[in-house]
Amino acid sequence: MKTADGEDPRVKICVLGAGSLGSAIGGRLAEAGHSVCLINRNQSFVDAVRARGLRLLEEGRERSVGVEAARTPEGLAPVDLVIVLVKSFHTREAAEAARNLVGPDTMVMSLQNGLGHEDILSEVFGRAHVLAGKTYVGGQMTEPGLILTGVRGKETIFGELDGALSPRMLALQAAFEAAGMTAVASPNIMGAIWDKLLINVATGAVTAITGLVYGDLYQTPEVEAVGLEAVKEAMTVAAALRIRLETQAPVEAWRKAGNGLPYQFKTSMLQSLEKGSITEIDFVNGAVVRAGAKAGVPTPVNATLVGLVKGVERAMILRRGGKA
Numbered sequence: 447m448k449t450a451d452g453e454d455p456r457v458k459i460c461v462l463g464a465g466s467l468g469s470a471i472g473g474r475l476a477e478a479g480h481s482v483c484l485i486n487r488n489q490s491f492v493d494a495v496r497a498r499g500l501r502l503l504e505e506g507r508e509r510s511v512g513v514e515a516a517r518t519p520e521g522l523a524p525v526d527l528v529i530v531l532v533k534s535f536h537t538r539e540a541a542e543a544a545r546n547l548v549g550p551d552t553m554v555m556s557l558q559n560g561l562g563h564e565d566i567l568s569e570v571f572g573r574a575h576v577l578a579g580k581t582y583v584g585g586q587m588t589e590p591g592l593i594l595t596g597v598r599g600k601e602t603i604f605g606e607l608d609g610a611l612s613p614r615m616l617a618l619q620a621a622f623e624a625a626g627m628t629a630v631a632s633p634n635i636m637g638a639i640w641d642k643l644l645i646n647v648a649t650g651a652v653t654a655i656t657g658l659v660y661g662d663l664y665q666t667p668e669v670e671a672v673g674l675e676a677v678k679e680a681m682t683v684a685a686a687l688r689i690r691l692e693t694q695a696p697v698e699a700w701r702k703a704g705n706g707l708p709y710q711f712k713t714s715m716l717q718s719l720e721k722g723s724i725t726e727i728d729f730v731n732g733a734v735v736r737a738g739a740k741a742g743v744p745t746p747v748n749a750t751l752v753g754l755v756k757g758v759e760r761a762m763i764l765r766r767g768g769k770a
Contacts, residue, residue: 456480457621458525460547462540463532464491464515467557470585470595471529471602471627473500473511478625483514483522485544492517494591501592508592524549527618530556530567533718534729537563541570548575553614555604557581559646559714560729561639561737564607577615578635579604580642583627601628605635637690640680644691644699646713646730647680648673651751654715654725655758661709673700675747680734686741715755719762727755 457480461468464484476482484500486492492515499510516522520543528547532540537558548554548571555577556563567576580603584596602622606612615631622629632638652673653663663669677696684691693699704711715725731748738745 457527459483459527459529460519460522460525460544461485461529461531462519462544462547463530463536465531466585466587466593467581467583468529468531468585469500469587469593470502470583470597471557471581472513473502473593473595474597474625474627475621476500476511476513478621480621480625481514481525483516483525485516485519487517488590489517490590491515491587494589498591502595503588503592504595504597519544519547522547524552526552528552528554530554530563531558533723534558534560534563534726535724537566538570541567545570553577553618555579555618557602557604558726558729559642560726561643561733562729568607573607576607577604577618578607578639580638582642597627599628601630603630603632603635603638605632605638607635609633609635634690637692640684640689641691641693641699643730643733644677644680644693644696645703647676647734647748648696648699649703650713650715650725651676651727651731651755653713654719654727655751655754657716659709659716660704660707660711660713664704670700672747672751676731676734676751679738679743679745679748683734683738683741683743683745686743687737719758722762722766724759725755727752727759731755 459475459480460483461472462485464472464486472482472484495515500513501508501510525547552575554567554571554575557579564576564578582600586594588594611631611633619629619631652669674696677699718725731751734748735745
């Protein structure tokens, strides 16, 4: 990675949990000349990438990018940067299995939704290795190895846990920008994380419970009122914890959640349930509840949403004959 000392600008990167988003980011970085390995448990994805490269479809044009792909990190050498994008509830398990990727100078950066991942990664790898981040990049995997990407104008924000603008942060910013991505090295990364959290708090749980796509959601004022109250609680918790937000009012998060998205778009929580998977509710609304308890701020709306989503998950599991 290029620094003031003139080190090699190429970065060895491993994307842990390379679904649509991880592949979109990893593919862009590979195009910029970095060595990228995508870890995806799906064998069909690995086979497709190995056979035809990672295919990116952007603005109507498809191109193939040369990357490595593997189902697990087993046997791989340490890299410069590990980008963590596994489902939140798999974070610890995935990190434990990826210890071999982390050498003395390796950076480990979560770009996952919600709160609490950095604490888990710090426990596994040590706090000095861990960076926090959030991204607004979009991606959709239309078939194994083919990614519809949304990168243009979509920020990726990252920072040191202590707020320092370190040389490695500035070098990482340069690497992302050289790959055609908008990148911000932030001295207020926790504020950025909370700003993104507010968007997930606004719509994720209410769509998981109701099954509404975005178009219908934004035409249902009673549901909007619930989402706005959940965001209001989260903002009150953030203020109590002295977290500096850019979001000034709950309605900003509500509107930003749906900006530019098609009528039929579904939140990740709703998509998870439709795929038969549990959601990341514990790291979104659940994280607000835990932070509220720490700050002495009541969060009854978020606690109710957590309980209802847990109930939906339990019913889903029972319907397919499992144990809840």
